[in-house]
Structure formats: structure tokens, C-alpha cells
Amino acid sequence: MDYKLLQALAAVVEQGGFERAALTLGLSQSAVSQRIKLLESRVGAPVLLRKAPPVPTPAGQRLLNHMQQVRLLERDLLQDVPMGEQGGWQTRLRIALNADSLATWWAAAVAPLCEQQGLLLDLLTDDQEVGLRRMRSGEVAGCVCATPTPVAGARALKLGDMRYLAVARSDLLATYFPPGWEAPAWGQAPAIVFGPDDQLQHRFLANCGYQGEFPYHLCPSSEGFVRMLCAGIGWGMVPGLQIIQELEQGLLREILPGQGVEVPLYWHYWRNGGRLLEQLTQQLASSAPGLLGKGQVSSLPS
């Protein structure tokens, strides 16, 4: 197995193109291209679909998966058998996680390990299913998502529940949900939705006995979402953990106090991912539940 070839494949996929891969590897673009072709002639099958960005074929994914695991094992080896100049910041882990975790508890949970181990993180925020697909293809070493079932070769660990509250600014509450309001009001009040795949509002409204349509904005940004809520543009479902201050200050208020939606969060990680991934797993297991617990807030009935 020639790891120079695998390294070229990994760089093209991680960097999203041949040009950036060449920059990262300090090679010419044609040298990278040659390595990929050589790899394909050895494998006897294409490893990349030449799209923008390039996408690994199933054979390519299998190779990347292998490469990721070898990298993690090499890091452990180098701790025990130092070989030449490795510097203090050599190890990166690629992790896929949901945007709301990254916007809330993630940084506090991983900061100690980054400092102690010199760990560098390549974070990817994706839809739930994309994160697990990256996991399956070996593109990432771990993944935070709501699915309990691990992919083959991996384990899944429950970290806790993220509690989402339906909130709005007071004047929006007064306009659309005055005392004595009834379910059809949901059809009038503009909502803010994270993306077309986001089903939280539908779950919440179904719990409230409303199944109809409702007007909505699409806002694919956790911080932008809270800014739109605070600007009075609409109501929305947001992690309690993200708006502790806004609830305390009375900037945002729950529409139906006490009626949130819980989303479980699982940490998916490779079974033989090496020592650093194990340490990250331990770190998450010990710190995430407490951090997520702080989000189990609920404002008092108004």
C-alpha cells in the first residue's frame, strides 16, 4: 500500500478540489492528478467522481476509511516511538456535528482536551444524514447526531437531550398569541425555520394539535436565527441552552411555557480509532451531559 497515493486522495476530498489539495501537499496540481490516476490503476477502479467538489466512489470511500484509521494509529505510535521532528500540533480529528451543538455546548466540552493534547479539530456542520454518511465513508472520525444506531465498525454513546423551546419577542406574542388565542393562530404567525429539512416546528405544532400550513422564513444559521427572533421577525424553536440570557432578560419568551421538544444527541466514533479519539470520547462522556443539562430550562408561565 503506497500511502503517498492515499494521502493525495484524502487531500483532494478534504480540500474539495485538486488545486487546494496540491497547495496543502506542496505539490503541483498535475502531480496530485498523477497520484490519483496511479491509485486508480492499482485499485482497478475509479476512486473519485470528477465533480466540483470531487466525490469519492465506494472504492475511494473504503480507502479513505482505511487512511483515517491508519492516521489515528500512527499518532499513537509516534507518542510511544518518537520519529524525528513532529512539532506540538500534529494531530487533527475531523468531526461532523449538528449546527446547534456547535453553537452551544461543544466548545466548552472539548476545550480542555484541545489544550492538553494539542488536538486540532476540523469541524463540519451537516444535516443529520450527511454526518452519518461521512462517518460511514470514513471521512470523519466521529459525529454528533440524533440517530442512536451506529454504522458498521463504530459505536454510539448517548450524550443527553437537547431541549428546544418555542419562543418569540413579546410584541410578536401580543400580536399573534393574545390572551385566549386558539390553535389556528399558528397559521398566521410567521415562523423562522432552520432549513427545509427541519421538522422541529412540525413536531411541536403536532403536539399542540395544529396540522395546517404556516408562513415561514428560512434561516440556516444558529446565531442569525436568534438575531431574527430578537428582531421580532418571527417565532421559532431554539435550544434553551442558546438563549439562557435572552430568557432571563425577558427579550424572548416561551409561547407555551413548559412545552418544549427534546432531541437526543449521540456521539458516534470509530471502534478502533486510536487513543486520541478514545480520549475525546471520554471527555465528551464526562462533560456533555452536564452542559446539556443546563439547557433544560423553561421560563415561568407569564
Place this chain on the structure above:
Amino acid sequence: MDYKLLQALAAVVEQGGFERAALTLGLSQSAVSQRIKLLESRVGAPVLLRKAPPVPTPAGQRLLNHMQQVRLLERDLLQDVPMGEQGGWQTRLRIALNADSLATWWAAAVAPLCEQQGLLLDLLTDDQEVGLRRMRSGEVAGCVCATPTPVAGARALKLGDMRYLAVARSDLLATYFPPGWEAPAWGQAPAIVFGPDDQLQHRFLANCGYQGEFPYHLCPSSEGFVRMLCAGIGWGMVPGLQIIQELEQGLLREILPGQGVEVPLYWHYWRNGGRLLEQLTQQLASSAPGLLGKGQVSSLPS
């Protein structure tokens, strides 16, 4: 021109698939598929690449561009010539913008228009070039980015400058940038970078006379970025506008007070985009410069 067919095309592209398009239109999936095929037989060329998600061909893009403009014109028509039941929340504008604008000034700038006109926004956060490509293909009605040159058929309006500051938590400053530190320290201190395309750090470091490598985390989330800064995981370039509070409270401090990087922001919009897009343009022109000006903060030398 049969607008039922164009509507099917727009739904498939906007919803990212035939199944969701069918749901939105209240049709069966095969009916949507039939409409696309009929459109292709009339155009004499494919309008969609059948990928996941489906991508419009150049011919399809031209049709979507037309559809977007017709929708905006129809809205104006309906204001003057009401036809049947239209409801209060009929008009959506799709806008591409950079994540940092969405995380800071955008909501406050557009909130009044959303309320007055019942405007609903489909926001997309993309790399700079993707936003302009969406503009060119007619997928979006407007776009906020750093490029001054408008695409054909559109105009570009300068909104102001976004000022980015290089900041870190005090203990990180003390570790890597103690009194008397010199340029090579940049090669040791872990940075936080938004994504592989993000060149802000490189511009800033070049201004500081440093051209070498540096260790970095990748964090593609505006709020996650600030959380990682506040957790002491690394230093990073962040809009002053986004950390006014953290600077005031002394949670984050500038590494080199007064040495920021300015990024100009332009509003790109279709020349014949209809009255609502004109109103949005006026709203942005009158409110964005003042909001962006609040980000021209700089902490005092420590």
C-alpha cells in the same frame, strides 16, 4: 409559456428533490416528473441534472431566472389588481448572504420590512462565489458579498465595511503573546478558521509580516466560532460587531489593538426585480451602513 411546468422546475430545485417538490405542490411525484419531462420536450434540452440534489442545466437556470422575475412582477400586479384570495403572506424572496452578515446586522436591517410588507425570506449562506453564481443563475433575488462587480442584469450597491479583529481569551494571549513576543509566535498559537476558503487570517498575518504556516481548527459556524474563542481554544478573526459585549466585558481581547482587516460588503439585486426587491434595496441602503458602523470598534491597547 406554461407556468405550471416552470413552477415544477422551481420547486424541484428549491426543495432539493422531486419528493419534497411534490409535497410542496400538493402533487404526486410522478406528476412532477411528468411536468419536468414535458418542459424538456418543449425546450428541446434537459433542464435538470438528475443528481441528489438535482441541479439545473444552463437552460434550466435561464428558465428559473425568468420565473423568479415573473414572480416578483406578479406580486406587484396583485397589489394593484387583487385577484381572489391571496392571504397576507404570499411573497418570498430568496437571498444569499455571507454567514457573518446573517450572524450580525442582517436581522435588525430587514425586520421593519418583513413586518410592514409581510415579506418572508429564504436565506442561504454560501461561500462568496457560490452566492454570486446563484445570483447569475436566477436562483436568488439578491446577494450580500464582497464583490463589487454586478452580474449581467443586476446592480451592486456598497453597504459598508465589516471590520474583523484578531482576538483571543486573556490566558491564550498570555501563553502565546506575552510582552515582547515576536512574529514567529504566530506559528505556535492555534488559530480558529471559518473554512478552507477563509483567507482573512492570511491577510492579517501578511499585514503583520508573517508568511509561515500556523496550526488551525476549522469551525464553519459564526456562533460556534465565538464559543471556541471564549473557551480559549484558539485565536481568530471575528467581526467586531459580533463581539461588542465580549470585548466590553474583557472576555476577549485584541492581539494587536487597532490592527483589523476591513471587508467591503455589496448588495447585489436584479435591476427589474419588482417593487418588493426595490423596497428591500432601499431598506438595506438606509439601515445597513449605520449597523455596520457600530462594528468599527477597537478595544483600547492593554
